[in-house]
Amino acid sequence: MSFTEKLAAHASRVQSLLDAYMSFEADTAVSQAMRYAVQGGKGFRGFLVMESTAMFGIDPERAIWPAAAIEAMHAYSLVHDDLPCMDDDTLRRGRPTVHVKWDEATAVLAGDALQTVAFDLLANMREDAEVRVRLISDLARSSGAEGMVLGQAQDIAAETAETPLTLGEITALQRNKTGALIEWSCAVGPIYVGAVQVNLRRYARALGLAFQIADDILDVEGDSKAVGKRLRKDGDAGKATFVSLLGLEGAKARAAELVAEAEASLEPYGDRAGTLREAARFVISRRM
């Protein structure tokens, strides 16, 4: 099975669980928007959960719950991030964003409710309650005011700042904005079995940053149709990005360095980490 086939297979299992979990009795615009918002993604964060747990011999049936949780959390963040008062995006995953297809109120509420889905999935999976509260607390912190939301706040503050961000500032911002959920995804395996998380967290940090640099490169080089969202917006807005700070070639070199760093962090796991190594190479090769 190729890497992209594995990615698609995991995404499809995660999607089934989310569909089942979100078949609410009341059929409202909000519940429709919630189901819409979790569709059509690559499922990369859920994939990382599945693979970081597989490495510790954990049955995929058990791993699918936190995988679905992180995808619900990620989907909520995209719905809110796309709002007119935030990034004001109209295209996501090749389709109209939630506030365009429905309206802003529905987008706010669908995002809010998707967040509850993430925590509810974690609270109800068949694991030891100690593991569940650990994952819940870690996810709350990764996605909250010292994690993802902090990254979003820093991103918005940067838009009105007088001087463009430095490389160090962008790195810190992205570690919060996109890195925190990726790091959580990779920590699930070790948390399940009570193992040390340091190597996988190092892997995740390098991977998350490479992922973001690749995003900045795609924003310049990519095809909007293939990527499924509006591109060139950072350049148009005069926003500092890894590409604007390092140049296109510099950014590619930095991303390649980070992939090597991510792969090196997996050394203690030997052959068991084969798919996570592929994942690291995938993030800088993707065209979407």
Next chain:
Amino acid sequence: MSFTEKLAAHASRVQSLLDAYMSFEADTAVSQAMRYAVQGGKGFRGFLVMESTAMFGIDPERAIWPAAAIEAMHAYSLVHDDLPCMDDDTLRRGRPTVHVKWDEATAVLAGDALQTVAFDLLANMREDAEVRVRLISDLARSSGAEGMVLGQAQDIAAETAETPLTLGEITALQRNKTGALIEWSCAVGPIYVGAVQVNLRRYARALGLAFQIADDILDVEGDSKAVGKRLRKDGDAGKATFVSLLGLEGAKARAAELVAEAEASLEPYGDRAGTLREAARFVISRRM
């Protein structure tokens, strides 16, 4: 101690825990807005948590955690509910709403992060992990697409509906929109000790509905300055309310009936439920 003194004393303890919990390292507009949003309320839901647990002999030091959690959850819902795309309110608890004092993006993010605070508080309190996941799952459901968010969605749908809501529809809507969190608050005590929840849930349902009818009455009779938010908006918008459907006197009679029902549900608890009985009478006597 009078009832309002008890209410204020509980609110002040809950506030201290929230302040301590939200003293984040990074001082951003979002973290400031989060702290602002939890200030100045009556703390009624937190109070119900404290009293529903006290009835089972639980130390207030233990009860303060879920009390703070429900106040964080309630605060997030108000911040999002006040957004221009939702109720578009500029005054809350006698002060400018978050999106007025800061901006819409900050309000969206502060609400999002307040929701993580609620779950994180529950995940980290010193209770058996089984109790924590139970409270987390119950809160996720009470606040999500089949609870509070459903109520909000029904409320928004009603604004564009061709016919005004019936009494049954408004009752169902309010049971979700405001009732679900009140019900959760009253169920915390029984959940802590593994007791039957049926009586306290019945109490909470009657109380929650009386609370909402009182709100509709205040909207007509209240003084905006004392209440601390914009009034007469439902009438101006031609929205069906308990008052528009039952008349002012009819609404007052219905609220009094519900208070009697709430008090009757407390009978099995005898004298231990004294303060919860006062709480029921309080909701229809309040002027703010």
